[in-house]
Amino acid sequence: MSLMAVAARAVPESDHRTVVITDVTIVDVEGGRTVGPRTVVVKDGRIASIDAKGSVPVGDSIQRVDGRGRFLMPGLMDMHVHLFNLSSHRPPNDWSFRMYIANGVTGVRDMRSDAASMQLVKRWRAAVDSGQLVAPHIVAAGISVYGKSPDGAKADVDAAVDAGADFIKVFSEVPATHWRAILTEANARSLPVVGHVPASISLLDAANAGQRTGEHLTQVYEACSSAEAKILAERQGLQGDALMSRASAQEAEILGTFDQGVCGRMARALAATGQVQVPTLVLADEDELARHAQPNDDYRWRLLRPDEQRRCQRFLAQYTKEDASLAARRWPIAHNIVSMLHRAGVPIMAGTDAPMPGVYPGYSLHEELQLLVASGLAPIEALRTATLEPARFLHIQDISGSVAVGKQADLVLLDADPTKDIGNTQRIRAVVLAGRLLERSDLDALLNDAAKAPP
Template sequence: MPTPLGEKPDMRADVEKWAVSLVIPCIFAWLAWTAIAQAMSLPKRQVVAITQVTVIDVERGLSIGPRTVLVDGDRIVSIVASRDALIPVSAQRVDGRGRFLIPGLVDMHVHLFNLSSHRPPNDWSFPLYVANGVTGVREMRGDVASMLLVNRWRKAFDDGELAAPRILAAGIAVYGSSPGDAAHQVDAAADAGADFIKVFSELPASHWRAILAAAHARSLPVVGHVPAGVPLLVAAAAGQRSDEHLMQAYEACSSIETPLLEERRGLVGDALTARRDAQEAQTLKAFDPRTCRNVARSLAATSQAQIPTLVLADEDSMAQGGSPSTDPRWRFLRADERARWEQSLSDYTAQDAALAKLRWPIARQIVSVMHQAGVPIMAGTDSPMPGVYPGFALHEEMELLVESGLTPREALYSATLEPARFLGIADTSGSVAVGKRADLVLLDADPTTDIHNARRINAVLLGGRLLRRADLDALLDEAARAQASRKGPVAGN
C-alpha cells in the first residue's frame, strides 16, 4: 500500500549524504529550541501522593482501588490501600477520588525529523504529546546527524528543561546503493547510537537481507515497511521485528499475493512502489478472510508486531473534513506544516478517495483477525502526517482499534505495556507498579468502559514531575503562542 498522504523517502547512497541533509536544519532547530526551552520547561520534582484513586491494571484488566500512589523522584515508591497510606507532610497531594490512574501512553510511530524536505525538526509537537498523556514515543526516521539532537533532547528532558515525551527509541533509516553499502550504513547507524534500523518499501530484497544480517551482527532490531517485493511471512520469519501501516499485510491477506509479487519481480526503488500502488485496488478487492486467518496464525508464531496506523488508513475522513484550518488544533502547527497539510489536501483526488474507501474496512478486518490470532498490535500514528495531530491522534488510534475489535483495555495495553515489552523496558515502564517510572496519566473517567475516557485527562506525571490540568492547558496555550509569534517562512522550508 502507498504511504498515505506522505512524503517519499530519498534513496541516498551513503551515510555521509544523510548527515549533510540535516546538519543545517539541526543547527537552526537547536538555536530555536534554546530560545523557548524555559517556556517549555517542566516543574521541579516533589514527592507526589495521588490519594483515593482507582489504579488500572492494563495487563489483567483489573480496576484496583481506592489506592494511594506515592511518587518520589522519578519512581513509584508505594501503592497501598488509602486507609494504610503514610503520606509525607511535604508531599503534593492529588485528589484521586472518582478518578483512574493509567500508565503514560506511548506512540510507537512518530516522526520528529523531516529528512527528505530539509525542514526543521518537529519539536513544536512536544507539548501536544505531553498534554495528551503521551509520555513516550518511538521516533521512526532519523539519520546520523539527527541522533545528536535526539541525545540533546533526552538530556534536556532528564534535566527538566524540556516538556516533551520520553524518546524511548530512535532509529536510522537505511537504503544503500548495493547490499554491501547497506550493510556499511547499518554499521554507521550502530556507531551513531541508533536503537534500531528502519527499512522502507523501496528496498530490493537483496539489500533488505543484507541489512537484516548486518543489524543482527550489531544486535539492532530491524523495523519498518516490509519491502514491496518481500512476502509478509517471509519478513516475519527472517526477523523483521515490526511492520508499519500493514505493509504487505494487504497482499498476504488476499487470494493473489503470489501473482502480485511476481509482477514486481526485478523492480527496485520508485518503480517497485509504483507497481505496488498501481495494484492497490486489485489487491484490496481480492481480500480473503480465510487466507487472512491462516496468515495471522502463522504471523503469531513469529516475533513480529504490527503497528497498523489506522488513522492513516482512514485518510478519507480527513479529506472529507474540509479545510484543516477550521480545526481548533490548527493553531498548534508550524507554518511549514500548515502549508504541507493544505497542499496534501489539495492534491487528494477522487481516485485517492475511492481507494481509501476500499482500504478502510479491510484494514479494520485485518487488525481484527490478527488480534484474534494473538499477533501483537501496538498503537502508532505516523504523526505529524497531514491530518494526524501529534498527541491527539493517539487517542483516535486507540478508538479505531476498539472499532476494529479490541476491547478498551486491550487498546490501552497496545499503547502502554505492549510497547514496553516490545522495547525491552517492561521492567521500568508500561504499567502502574512499585519501582517503575512515574510516567502516569490521571483520568476523570474509566477508560476500560469507554476508550474515549482516555481523553479526559486530569493530570500527567512525566518522570515524576506533576502537571495538573491547568498546567497542561497552559502548555497548549504556550505552544499556540509560539507558532503565532513566528514571522516569515520557516528556515529550511
C-alpha cells in the same frame, strides 16, 4: 520563544516535590482490571509506594492530588512518529512535544533519524531527564537504510550502529537483495530491523527472516489476497520508484481479491513468528480530512508550525477522487485485518505516523485507540497496545508500561474509567512525567503558550 522556554513556563515551581495521589483507582493493564482505591506516592521520579490504607505524607515538600473518582493509568506511548523532516529538510518537529504531553503521551518511538539528528535526540533525552524540557521520552530512535548495493547497505547499517541508532528502519522500496544484506548485518550488530515490509517480499517471509515489526499493514493486504503470488511475481526485478509505481497500480486488484480465509490462515502463521504489527489505522483520517473538512476549522490547527500547515494544504490540493475511492475500499478491509490479527494473537502496538497531514501529535493516539477498539479489541486490550506491549517490545517492562512500585513515574490521571469507554483516555486531569506533576492548568498553559510562540 523557544520550546525549552515554553516548557519551563509550564512546569510548576514545585515539580521536584514528592507527589501523593490519594484514593485513586489504578488501571492495571497487566492484570486487565481496575484496582482501588489506592494511595500512590511518587518520589525521585519513581513510584515509591502503592497502598490501600495508611498514613499520607505531609509537609511543604508534598504535592497532594485528590484521586477520588479518578483513574490512574500508565503514560501512553506512540510507537510510530516522526520528529525529523529529512526529506524536506525542514526543522525538527520539536513543536509537537507540547501536544504529546498535553495528551498523556509520555513516550514516542521516532522512526527516521540520521547520524546528525541522533545527536539532537541525545540532547532532548538529557533535557527531559533533567527537567529542563517538557517532552515525551524518546524511547527509541532509528536510522533508515537503503544502500546503493548490498555491500553498501551493510556499511550503512554499521554507520547507523556507530551513530547510536536503536534500530534499523527499512522502507517499501528497498530491493530484496539489499534488505537481506541489512538483516544479516543488523543481526550481526545486535540491532533490530523494523519498518515497512519491502514491496517485493512476502509478509511471512519477512517475519520468518527476522524483521521485528511491520508498519502500516505493509504487505499485509497482499498476504490477505488470493492473488498474492501473482502480485509479488509482477514486482520481481523492480526497485525504487519503479517498484513503488507497480505496487500502487496493483492496489485496486489487491483490495478486490481480499480473502477472509487466506487472511485468517496468514494471521495464525504470522502469530507464530512473533512479529509485531503497528497498523496506524489513524492514517485514514487523512482521507476523512480531504473529503469533508477545511483543516483550519480544526481547533488543533493553530498548534501546527506554519510550515506544517503548508504541508497539509499541499496534500489536500493533490488529493484526487481516485485516492478517495481507494481509501473507501481500503478502510473496512483494514478493520477486518486488524480484527483477525488480534484474534490470532499477533502482538499489536499503537502508532500514528504523526505528524502526517490530519494526524495531530498526541491527539491522534487517542483516535488510534478508538479505531483499535472498533476493530475488535476490548478497551483494556487497546490500552496495552500503547503501554505494556511497547514496554515489552523495547525490553523496558521492568521500568515502564504499567503502574507498579519501582517503575518510572510516567502516569496519566483521568476523570473517567478508560476500561469502560476508551474515549475516556482523553479526559485528562493531570500528567506525571518522570515524577513531575503537570495539572490540567499546566497542560492548558503549555498548549496556549506554545501556540502563541513565533515559528
